[in-house]
Amino acid sequence: MATDERADEPERYDYDLVVIGSGPGGQKAAIAAAKLGHRVAVVERRHMMGGVSVNSGTIPSKTLREAVMYLTGMAQRDMYGASYRVKSDITVEDLFARTQHVIGREIEVVRAQLLRNHVEIHNGTGSFVDPHTIEVLDDDGRRTRFAARFVVIATGSKPHRPDTVQFDERTVVDSDGVLALDRVPNSMVVVGAGIIGIEYASMFAALGTRVTIIDKRPTMLEMCDPEVVESLKFHLRDLSVSFRLGEEVAGVDSGAHGTVTRLVSGKKIAADTVMYSAGRQGQTHALQLEAAGLSADSRGRIKVDSDYRTEHPHIFAVGDVIGFPALAATSMDQGRLAAYRAFDEPARELASVQPIGIYTIPEISYCGRTEEELTRDAVPYEVGIARYRELARGQIVGDSYGMLKLLVHTETRELLGVHIFGTSATDLVHIGQAIMACGGTIDYLVDTVLNYPTLSEAYKVAALDATNKIRAVARFSEI
Numbered sequence: 001m002a003t004d005e006r007a008d009e010p011e012r013y014d015y016d017l018v019v020i021g022s023g024p025g026g027q028k029a030a031i032a033a034a035k036l037g038h039r040v041a042v043v044e045r046r047h048m049m050g051g052v053s054v055n056s057g058t059i060p061s062k063t064l065r066e067a068v069m070y071l072t073g074m075a076q077r078d079m080y081g082a083s084y085r086v087k088s089d090i091t092v093e094d095l096f097a098r099t100q101h102v103i104g105r106e107i108e109v110v111r112a113q114l115l116r117n118h119v120e121i122h123n124g125t126g127s128f129v130d131p132h133t134i135e136v137l138d139d140d141g142r143r144t145r146f147a148a149r150f151v152v153i154a155t156g157s158k159p160h161r162p163d164t165v166q167f168d169e170r171t172v173v174d175s176d177g178v179l180a181l182d183r184v185p186n187s188m189v190v191v192g193a194g195i196i197g198i199e200y201a202s203m204f205a206a207l208g209t210r211v212t213i214i215d216k217r218p219t220m221l222e223m224c225d226p227e228v229v230e231s232l233k234f235h236l237r238d239l240s241v242s243f244r245l246g247e248e249v250a251g252v253d254s255g256a257h258g259t260v261t262r263l264v265s266g267k268k269i270a271a272d273t274v275m276y277s278a279g280r281q282g283q284t285h286a287l288q289l290e291a292a293g294l295s296a297d298s299r300g301r302i303k304v305d306s307d308y309r310t311e312h313p314h315i316f317a318v319g320d321v322i323g324f325p326a327l328a329a330t331s332m333d334q335g336r337l338a339a340y341r342a343f344d345e346p347a348r349e350l351a352s353v354q355p356i357g358i359y360t361i362p363e364i365s366y367c368g369r370t371e372e373e374l375t376r377d378a379v380p381y382e383v384g385i386a387r388y389r390e391l392a393r394g395q396i397v398g399d400s401y402g403m404l405k406l407l408v409h410t411e412t413r414e415l416l417g418v419h420i421f422g423t424s425a426t427d428l429v430h431i432g433q434a435i436m437a438c439g440g441t442i443d444y445l446v447d448t449v450l451n452y453p454t455l456s457e458a459y460k461v462a463a464l465d466a467t468n469k470i471r472a473v474a475r476f477s478e479i
């Protein structure tokens with residue numbers, strides 16, 4: 001690792017910290033440093049305040065999902081019948097009005113938070129001139145330079161576009177382009193069954209689009225509980241989604257009437273629209289990393305150590321630009337920790353139990369270990385299950401398919417994993433996460449009174465189920 005003596009002479013710099021990128025990682029790095037009393041600047045392109053997260057990633061996709069859920073009446077169909085709808089002819093204007101409203105509000109929140117913490121905002125594209133000098137090129141071609149004691153690179157990621165595919169932003173789009181479609185397509189091919197692909201596939205399927213999902217891997221969402229993935233596939237098939245897993249795309253042709261996706265296996269699939277969600281790559285192209293003596297890998301990602309430091313101890317990188325797990329949730333904490341590490345502020349590592357939330361329809365969330373991992377590692381465990389249809393709140397909200405599964409160590413009764421499918425899964429998971437982070441057992445859930453009727457009650461039901469099974473093994477083992 002290179003050493004840098006100048007970092008200890010704050011008066012030589014215009015700012016103590018310059019953050020490039022205002023997504024979740026950059027925002028939290030900037031605010032953490034400002035709260036410590038340092039002089040901080042954020043560099044961001046004029047129309048991207050809030051980052052990919054606010055403008056084309058997390059926030060628009062989750063708002064779009066909310067609009068789809070509301071307008072299609074999807075969540076109410078158990079109650080009012082399969083043909084229930086709030087609006088029969090849903091247009092992109094209906095959908096994107098809500099998205100634009102939320103994006104606008106979120107941009108204002110981000111800007112206001114930075115400004116009230118005295119963080120200066122420089123609009124433009126940032127690049128390195130040398131390891132301590134950042135240049136900003138604005139939309140009018142003006143260049144400004146300043147010296148930074150520390151730098152946090154939080155430039156995020158962009159969709160990966162294969163060279164073999166022509167993106168015309170009309171019929172062949174990526175996850176940015178899908179937010180600018182001029183109509184809800186009748187049919188759509190989604191290439192890539194990662195989280196982005198499956199989330200958008202669910203939304204369009206709920207809108208009535210005939211969706212075909214293609215992925216070269218034979219299985220999808222491999223990190224999730226297989227039972228949960230099976231349930232999701234069942235629901236998606238029910239919405240006319242077709243799966244072509246274990247199939248690779250050879251190319252996409254687009255013409256006046258639509259698109260034809262050619263598979264390596266020889267199949268052809270016609271659709272109005274093709275959406276590519278075949279991974280993302282780090283946004284490092286404009287940074288002139290070489291001027292700082294840094295480099296990125298072939299997917300544009302920057303290597304960091306456990307403190308988020310690059311090869312130069314005064315330059316940190318956080319968020320999507322460092323790769324896995326590439327979530328808004330984790331990027332925020334990485335940014336905060338990078339700022340603390342820079343200024344020697346004591347801070348603990350992140351807790352090892354982290355949740356994953358997948359906003360499909362229905363949603364999925366989990367934390368901790370899967371049955372597959374526990375079996376592989378020969379950890380003795382029992383499964384406790386609660387089905388939403390047996391919870392009063394499940395009936396009230398009209399969710400008859402939801403399920404919560406607890407994985408419990410049969411000897412220590414420790415909670416090892418939580419897997420949830422159904423309404424509010426991404427919120428509910430945090431109860432299990434808290435118990436696991438404290439090394440808790442399911443006895444906490446058995447001995448605790450929970451509000452009734454709630455979906456949280458699923459924890460109690462599942463804990464009792466696991467307890468009964470563990471007790472049965474003990475009883476049946478008695479001689």
Ligand SMILES: Cc1cc2nc3c(=O)[nH]c(=O)nc-3n(C[C@H](O)[C@H](O)[C@H](O)COP(=O)(O)OP(=O)(O)OC[C@H]3O[C@@H](n4cnc5c(N)ncnc54)[C@H](O)[C@@H]3O)c2cc1C
Binds near residue numbers: 021050062319328
């Ligand atoms: C469709 C979609 C849905 C998602 N849903 C979720 C979700 O539900 N939950 C979740 O946790 N995560 C989700 N994610 C992931 C999440 O959006 C990212 O992990 C997160 O945005 C990464 O944050 P970041 O701080 O790395 O920066 P980003 O949000 O990627 O922003 C980086 C910013 O840096 C700016 N920048 C880049 N280069 C320069 C430069 N040279 N000069 C100045 N500025 C520059 C860019 O303009 C951009 O604004 C989703 C992503 C996508 C695409």
Ligand SMILES: NC(=O)c1ccc[n+]([C@@H]2O[C@H](COP(=O)([O-])OP(=O)(O)OC[C@H]3O[C@@H](n4cnc5c(N)ncnc54)[C@H](O)[C@@H]3O)[C@@H](O)[C@H]2O)c1
Binds near residue numbers: 194195325326358
């Ligand atoms: N709810 C959330 O937390 C959330 C939501 C969306 C995105 N994200 C983040 O965004 C990141 C990117 O997501 P993603 O879904 O784009 O990427 P991904 O890398 O997870 O999935 C891409 C998929 O595309 C497939 N693929 C690639 N080329 C193909 C081809 N030619 N033919 C067929 N299949 C092909 C790959 O096999 C892979 O399964 C994820 O890492 C995730 O962390 C998170």
